[in-house]
Amino acid sequence: MGLRNQSREVNLPLVHLADSQATLELGKSLGRGLSAGTVLLILGDLGSGKTTLVQGLAAGLGIPGPISSPTFTLINEYLEGRLPLYHADLYRLSPDQVEFLDLDRYWDDGETLPGIVAIEWGDRMIQPPPQALTLALSYSQQEGRQARLGAILAANLVQWEAVIDHGLLVNEV
Numbered sequence: 204m205g206l207r208n209q210s211r212e213v214n215l216p217l218v219h220l221a222d223s224q225a226t227l228e229l230g231k232s233l234g235r236g237l238s239a240g241t242v243l244l245i246l247g248d249l250g251s252g253k254t255t256l257v258q259g260l261a262a263g264l265g266i267p268g269p270i271s272s273p274t275f276t277l278i279n280e281y282l283e284g285r286l287p288l289y290h291a292d293l294y295r296l297s298p299d300q301v302e303f304l305d306l307d308r309y310w311d312d313g314e315t316l317p318g319i320v321a322i323e324w325g326d327r328m329i330q331p332p333p334q335a336l337t338l339a340l341s342y343s344q345q346e347g348r349q350a351r352l353g354a355i356l357a358a359n360l361v362q363w364e365a366v367i368d369h370g371l372l373v374n375e376v
């Protein structure tokens with residue numbers, strides 16, 4: 204069943220990620236499938252795998268070299284891949300500080316090359332951009348983690364189809 208038929212459900216599907224490798228693979232599929240201008244809010248508790256997912260995303264974009272957590276730098280920019288990757292981490296920031304970061308410049312006004320904006324702790328944005336997709340990681344009752352794909356607006360859930368069509372969400376539960 205296509206996501207179009209499920210547009211009343213804002214949070215589908217749930218994907219089981221048995222280990223770190225599975226988180227990396229999901230990230231890779233996003234890096235290969237998502238298009239320029241995508242804003243991805245990555246949600247989930249401490250240690251749930253957010254940075255691991257972005258490492259996979261970077262690999263899927265063809266970005267060489269290590270992807271480190273932007274916990275201190277706040278935003279890291281990688282321009283060597285298929286599309287630019289802008290990786291932010293809002294963990295340490297108050298709402299005022301999030302505002303001051305001015306993340307909008309990555310998707311609004313042509314100030315930066317359109318790319319993929321991956322924001323750890325993206326739920327700390329008071330006004331997330333309406334076009335944003337969400338990916339919520341949580342600890343699984345079994346081993347590993349689970350990922351719930353979603354969108355701020357249900358109409359944007361169809362964007363996940365570009366990724367799902369690649370047949371990569373084989374662990375869908």
Ligand SMILES: Nc1ncnc2c1ncn2[C@@H]1O[C@H](COP(=O)(O)OP(=O)(O)OP(=O)(O)O)[C@@H](O)[C@H]1O
Pocket residue numbers: 220221222223224225226247248249250251252253254255256272323346347348
């Ligand atoms: N699906 C998984 N199953 C088990 N362990 C995983 C899975 N995905 C990632 N991990 C592991 O969880 C640990 C934390 O991962 P990571 O640093 O990516 O989390 P994070 O959400 O970015 O943490 P933080 O909240 O500190 O930024 C790492 O050791 C990573 O290898």
Ligand SMILES: [Mg+2]
Pocket residue numbers: 253254255272323
């Ligand atoms: Mg992290």
